[in-house]
Each structure stands twice: as C-alpha cells, then as structure tokens.
Amino acid sequence: MITCDKTRMEEKIKTFSRFGDTGHGGSTRLSLSPEALEARKEFIRRMEALGASVVWDDLANLYATIPGSENLPAIVSGSHLDSVRQGGNYDGVLGVLSAMEMAETIVKNQIPHRHPITVAVWTNEEGARFEPAMMCSGIICGKFSKEEMMNSEAKDIPGYTFGQALKESGFAGDEGNRISPDRCAALIELHAEQGPVLEAEKKEIGIVEGVVGMVNYEFTFTGQADHAGTTPMPYRKDALYAAAQGILYLHRELDQLDPSLVYTTGKISAIPNIHTVIPGEVKITLDARHRDMAVLDQVVEIIEHMPKEFAGCSVKTEKAWARTTVQFAPWLVDIIEKSAAKAGYPAKRMYSGAGHDAQYLCEMVPTTMIFVPSEGGHSHCELEHTSLQQCVQGVNVLLDAVLEIDKK
Amino acid sequence: MITCDKTRMEEKIKTFSRFGDTGHGGSTRLSLSPEALEARKEFIRRMEALGASVVWDDLANLYATIPGSENLPAIVSGSHLDSVRQGGNYDGVLGVLSAMEMAETIVKNQIPHRHPITVAVWTNEEGARFEPAMMCSGIICGKFSKEEMMNSEAKDIPGYTFGQALKESGFAGDEGNRISPDRCAALIELHAEQGPVLEAEKKEIGIVEGVVGMVNYEFTFTGQADHAGTTPMPYRKDALYAAAQGILYLHRELDQLDPSLVYTTGKISAIPNIHTVIPGEVKITLDARHRDMAVLDQVVEIIEHMPKEFAGCSVKTEKAWARTTVQFAPWLVDIIEKSAAKAGYPAKRMYSGAGHDAQYLCEMVPTTMIFVPSEGGHSHCELEHTSLQQCVQGVNVLLDAVLEIDKK
Secondary structure (H helix, E strand, C coil): CCCCHHHHCCCCCHCCCCCCEEECCCCCCCCCHHHHHHHHHHHHHHHCCCCCCEECCCCCCEEEEEEECCCCCCCEEEEEECCCCCCCCCCCHHHHHHHHHHHHHHHHHCCCCCCCCEEECCCCCCCCCCCCCCCHHHCCCCCCCCCHHHHHHHCCCCEEEEHHHHHHHHCCCCCCHHCCCHEEEEEEEEECCCCHHHHHCCCCCCEEEEEEEEEEEEEECCCCCCCCCCHHHHCEEEEHHHHHHHHHHHHHHCCCCCCEEEEECCCCCECCCCCCCCCCCEEEEEEEHHHHHHHHHHHHHHHHHHEEECCCCEEEEEEEEEEEECCHHHHHHHHHHHHHHHHHHEEEEEEEEECCHHHHHCCCCCCEEEEEEHHHCCCCCCCCCHHHHHHHHHHHHHHHHHHHHHHH | CCCHHHHHHHHHHHHHHCCEECCCCCCCCCCCCCHHHHHHHHHHHHHHHHEEEECCCCCCEEEEEECCCCCCCEEEEEEEECCCEEEEECCCHHHHHHHHHHHHHHHHHCCCCCCEEEEEECCCCCCCCCCCHHHHHHHHHCCHHHHHCCCCEEECCCCEEEHHHHHHHHHCHHHHHHHCHHHHEEEEEEEEEECCHHHEEEHHHHHHEEEEEEEEEEEEEEECEECCCCCCHHECCCHHHHHHHHHHHHHHHHHCCCCCCCEEEECCEEEEECCCCCEEEEEEEEEEHHHHHHHHHHHHHHHHCCEEECCCCCEEEEEEEEECCCCCCCHHHHHHHHHHHHCCCEEEEEECCCHHCCCCCHHCCCHHHHHHHHCCHHHCCCCCCCCCCHHHHHHHHHHHHHHHHHCC
C-alpha cells in the first residue's frame, strides 16, 4: 500500500496554522478575511507547483486539478480553509491539506491514474462571519438563493456583505467552473470527527455513512414576572422553575429512546432576568439528532405530548427547523472501509453528528467522508487536536481510496 | 375620625401622573430627570401654597414643614417621586401625595397640632438611573459613602454622574437640613404593597412591622461545552441540565422551611448559549427573604450542604450579600394598628418584602410604614394600581396616626 510522507504532512499543517494564528495554539481565519485569502494563495501556489491547473467558480470555491491519463470526470477531495473565531488548526483545513498531500504523493511518486484528481476548497463553510454555514456548497446544490446569500451581512463589519467580500477577494470566478455531476466521479471529504467517539473506542478511522437528521425546537415557558420580595410562593408563576421542570421532563422522556440519540438544550433566555424579579418568560432550544428518522419522529411525538403546563406556567413548543438524514454513496463508503482495513487501521462505521459541505454535495455527486479522531472530542476551539500520526493515517486511507476509485 | 378629601386626593394622583407620563398608563420619572424635577417643583409650589417652608439637604431630599404650636421635633411623612423606567403611578409618589393630603387636611381643617408636620421627598429611591436603590436615605444613615455615590454613573447617559445631575438640578442644598433624630419625632412612609397579599386576603391596610432580611447567592454550574451533534449523551457534562437539577433541588429543600419564606432564582446565564453547543457553564442567582433570621440561617445551611455535583458538573456557591431583618418602632406600629381599627378598615400586620427608604431611616428616627393594596400585586410596571378608595383609606390612617403621635 502506497503511503504519504509524514514530514511533508507535518510541514503543511505547521505552515497553514500560521494563517490567522491566534498566538496560543489556534487560528482565526474567517471566510474571505485577509488571513483566509493568504491561505488560499498558499494553496494555489503549492498546487500550481505540483502541476495542477487552478480555477475558481463564481462563489470562490477553488478547484486544483492534476490531469489524468484519460478523458474522465475527476475524483475530487477537499474541505474548507475558513475557521470559526479562535478555532483550531484542524477543522476544515485538515481536509484540504490531506487532499493536497494525497495529490502530492501521487505526483511525486508518479503513480499512474486515469481520472483527473481535483483538490477542492469550499468557501464559507463555518458561517462564522457570514451566515449560514455551508453557504457555497449550499448555493451550488440549490439549498440557498445566491442572490440572498450575496446580501448576508458580516458579523464583524456592519453593512459589509458576503457579495462585497467576494468581489474584493478577486475570487469571484466563472459559474461554469462549479463542481457538476458530469465532471466529478466521486467526492471524498476528510475531516476531524469533532467528537469523542473514535478516541474513546480506540478507532483511528471513521467511515462516514452519512449525516444524522435533526429536529430543532423552541420552548417558551410563560409565567408572571413579579417582585421577588413581595410575592408569597403560592402566588407565583415562575417561568424558570417551569423551564427547569421542562428540561428534566425532556431528559426523562428522551433518555428512553435509542441510546445513540443526541439532544441538547443549548440556549436559554429569561425575561426580565433580574435577580430580584421572578422570571416571567423563559425560552429554551432543543436540538435532537439521530441517523434514523423514525427515532426523530419519536422525539417529535414526545414534544407534542409534553404537558402544556409546568409550575403554573404555560408551555408553547415551536418547531424551528428539521433536516432528514443524509446517506452517503454506499459504494464509496465500502471503498473507505476496505482501504482502512488494508492499512490495518481500527475503523468504525458512523454517522456525522455535525454538518459538512459533503452533506449538500452528496446530492449532486457520489460522496463520502473520512473522519480522524479529535483529541478529547474538542472542536471549534484552540484545543482542537489530531496527532500527526492520525492525520497521516487519514491521508493514507484517502490516497488508497482515490486509487481504488480510479480503477473503476 | 377626621378624614381626608377624596376629590383632592384624586386630583393629586392625576396631576402627578402627568410628570413623565408614558402615554399608556404609566410613568418614567428617573431620579433628577427633567420629569422628576417638574414633579419636585409642583410639590414645592403646592406645599408653599399650604404655608409650608420648604428646604432641601445636600442630597436633594426635600422637607416641607408646616409649623406646630410648640417647639417640638417634627412628625415626618413622605416617600419618593422617582420611578423605574415605564413604572406605574403609585410606587413612591403615592407616599408623597398621601403625606401632602394629610398635611392639607390638617391645614384646611385648622386641626391644632403641637408638632411641626413635615412632608419629605427622598432622592433616588429606585436606583433605576443611578445605582444603588435607596441611595440618599442610605447616605444619611451611613450605608453608603457620599463621595462614592456622587460618582455613580447614569445608565441612560454614559459618563454622567449622580453628582453632576445633583448639581445641575439646583437641589444640592445644605447638609444641615438633613433629617436628624433631634428634629424628628417619628417617620411614617405610606407605600403600595407591591405584592398580592392584601388584595388576596381582602385587607385594606398593611401594618408594616419591618422589612424582611435576605440572603443572595450565586451558583455556578461548570461542565464542558461540546458539539451538540458529535458528543454522545454519556460523554456530556451539560451545565444547563445540572442547573435545572439544582433549581429543582433548591425548591424541594427550601419548600420544607417556613411557608412564609420567599426565594427566587431570577437570573440565569449560559455560556456559550448557542443552540448547537452543550452549555459549558451556567450561573443562577438565589434571593431568599424572611423576617426571621433563623429561617434564613436554615436557607444558608441548605445551600452549604447542597451536593457539589449535578449531572457530572461541579457546583460552586457564592454568597453575594445579605441583610438582617429591620424592625420598625413597635409603638408606632401599634398606633397604625389602632388608627386602622378606629376607621374600621380590615388590616394585617406584615413585613415588607421589598426595600424602602424607611428601612434605613428607621435606624435614625422612630419609623414605620403603611401599606395599601396593589391590584393583582403588580409593581414596577404600568399596570400598577391602587383604587382611589384604597388610597384615601391609607391617607385616613396616616392622618389619624399623625394626630395620635402629636398627642404624645
């Protein structure tokens, strides 16, 4: 089995972590920011040096293509270079660097391949500067209107839009360069797991079968704001007491469903939120995810049958949004599994709990993902870490899978 | 029993509700704001027309004094004219108008009295513009440093201090005019109850024996912020789940104490408070009040013996502050009780759950309070209401009590 070069991979990780370096182990590389543009330029310089021709589409998505020996659609791999504010050095960028190292190994070792090999960079995956997340893969796949997205306002500069940033970046290219089914045979995105499962189960490779479906709800508990000192307990309608009961109710009920369900009450707001006033209104969110939509239906049923009152306060439930489970191309998933087995890396089939560009792109082209472990499950923070050895293992699986696909 | 004039009282309430009228049933009359100064000027105009001499001290506290027939310390009654933002037409101002109507009844009916009768207005009771509440009675009674208070910054105008507002108001008078034990025989503050008890128990008059003691705590629940989609339930340390358990624990334990204990978890904050992230840290406040300090000691004991962990998250408890129960002068409380009985108004001995200037001033001069009902218990909002009949009843009790004190 051909493998990549560990020293080269280490150098790539070190170099790219300098773009937007926070100075304490992380990066802030917001989409189309000067730091992100520097990283793009380094990407282009390196890929051109490798003999790739680099183009970009109207959304600044980059495609660096090494020609194949036959006139076939490309095998594509890549991820994103943007990060959240004070993010780590692995989320997104690792998928780009892995694809670069995969391509470099093929070129440097003069490995014959029939298909062109494209390393791709998707614009604005995080949505940390311009909402929403996965914006540009989403536009390509018809999830968002391009016109609306162009007006998305930067969180760091009031009035500054994604459209303006795109124009100023010099990366507003030709729409004809967008990824398309006729020019792409397969797409593989390598990514850090962003969770603790691989590490805890001592697995090195996550074979990603799809992205879990989810439902999002908002609960509003309405009581009566009254004076903390003058209102005897029996007269109270304390919306925070009600919300606390509601949270425990949800845990009690949802814990009876399939144990791989994850659900989170991540956000809470109270009105008036003053220590001397009984809370009159409290809102909480619920985010529930599972690969099996039937389990999410059970979640919805529990919410719909929730008591309409806790602690004398009314409860209103509102569905915010939902998405169905995304299934990746089974034949590609199988290839990843075989490549991991061939290398002897302990691997695990799993679903991604987080969103990725791959979940939109898989509707257009055959797609799957490879996960490598996240130390301590840390993600979207400076603590983010995957060992060099694990990164290299990920590239090796990617490389082998690309060469396997090339045989088809 | 001599009674006040209902029509006159109605006119007073209507006129003063125009200063800072919000246009929908309430008032915004922040301390020393143009609206509050207008109300002060109307107060002075009316009291001088009644034959009072009006002075103010170095903190803009007003004292309008009708002379008595003997050289004795004054009987003082009053409250405050400032309101919270979008407050009602009763909190504070009713105590001033009641004292004015009491004085007007005595003057118009030429009722002989040995003591001077002073109608007082305390500056910045609410603390809604310049913190803290009860600022100027607090300075007089040594609770706060005058120098520090002068630097208290306005919430509505950055950099603008209480000291500047005081100077600009024209009401920075002579420190020698402050209320003092040698010039004050007794102090009675009439106030709306700000709670639902009198209304619910069909009582017309609250005979206020004191102000409840209180303890304030902050609880910090510390877990681990992780991705809502990628972190299986067994790996989580959800600080909001922990806080919900903590709130229920507090209710379960504190509900076993004396039923007249009131306690409130009024404020909650979560970090990072994003619907797709498991809360890593949640803070809640606890405000507990009771007239019997031994009950508050039990509250403290429950908090100190609280589990140090909920849902895998650590719990840190921190005492924010506490105040001991304030006892009003028993002989004055008895006089109020007798006056209410004489008038035939259903009355109830009670403690104030809210803070009032009287709680500081009672350390300097014999003090008590009279409560009148708050419709629906509403307070600090535009819904605040006490019927005209109930206001008049309050004035009648105040008037009779003043004349009783005058006999001593």
